[in-house]
Amino acid sequence: MKFLRRTFAGLLLAAAALVGVVYSGLYDVAADRPDSGLLRWFLHTVMERSVEVRAADVTVPADLEDPVRVDTGAEHYAEMCAGCHLAPGVSASELREGLNPEPPELARVAGSADPRELFWIIKHGIRMTGMPAWGRSHSDEKIWDLVAFVRRLPAMTPARYQELTARPPQPPGHGHDDTPDHGHGRIP
Numbered sequence: 581m582k583f584l585r586r587t588f589a590g591l592l593l594a595a596a597a598l599v600g601v602v603y604s605g606l607y608d609v610a611a612d613r614p615d616s617g618l619l620r621w622f623l624h625t626v627m628e629r630s631v632e633v634r635a636a637d638v639t640v641p642a643d644l645e646d647p648v649r650v651d652t653g654a655e656h657y658a659e660m661c662a663g664c665h666l667a668p669g670v671s672a673s674e675l676r677e678g679l680n681p682e683p684p685e686l687a688r689v690a691g692s693a694d695p696r697e698l699f700w701i702i703k704h705g706i707r708m709t710g711m712p713a714w715g716r717s718h719s720d721e722k723i724w725d726l727v728a729f730v731r732r733l734p735a736m737t738p739a740r741y742q743e744l745t746a747r748p749p750q751p752p753g754h755g756h757d758d759t760p761d762h763g764h765g766r767i768p
């Protein structure tokens with residue numbers, strides 16, 4: 581009984597201390613303050629395991645390798661992703677510099693990635709990192725187009741990237757689910 585009472589008092593004290601820290605404003609939320617290695621490991625491992633577990637149920641479409649998907653995905657990638665994740669021939673962006681965690685260069689990491697995990701991350705985003713949930717504005721088909729393109733990134737030359745992404749303006753509504761075309765800014 582005594583033991584239980586002590587444990588309970590201990591827990592109460594810890595909870596009070598935590599609330600105290602929260603309200604004191606002691607914790608520095610600045611994005612330009614480097615995170616400790618332990619915090620980085622913790623957040624990254626939580627993210628990886630969370631995605632692995634949830635992506636296991638995703639079914640990969642049989643036509644993922646279709647060049648039309650890669651082509652459509654390229655256009656979306658240049659508009660929506662290159663500003664954070666760079667691209668062949670695009671080696672810096674002002675937006676990326678200020679983000680914490682820093683968005684990975686997909687051309688370096690995406691080649692070996694499981695397509696189901698790429699799909700899940702692009703659709704649902706990653707909380708508290710700046711990685712948006714594109715499923716709010718894009719159909720699953722459009723997200724698979726992005727997956728198809730992202731998987732090709734590591735082997736892509738800057739010239740091929742240019743070729744895939746520099747094209748005449750599309751008629752209104754083409755490519756996006758949300759007509760009319762609202763003109764994403766091209767980066768850079």
Ligand code: HEC
Pocket residue numbers: 624627656657660661662663664665679680681682683684689693698701702706709710711712714726730
């Ligand atoms: C505003 C910046 C931003 C934009 C725009 C953005 N992302 Fe991200 N993305 C991030 C950040 C930050 C992470 C890293 C999250 C982490 O480490 O937990 C990330 C992570 C990812 C990952 C996981 C990479 C890995 O293996 O660790 C993929 C895949 C990805 N993004 C794809 C995309 C695609 C495709 C688009 C465009 C449709 C996109 N992102 C647009 C910020 C962005």
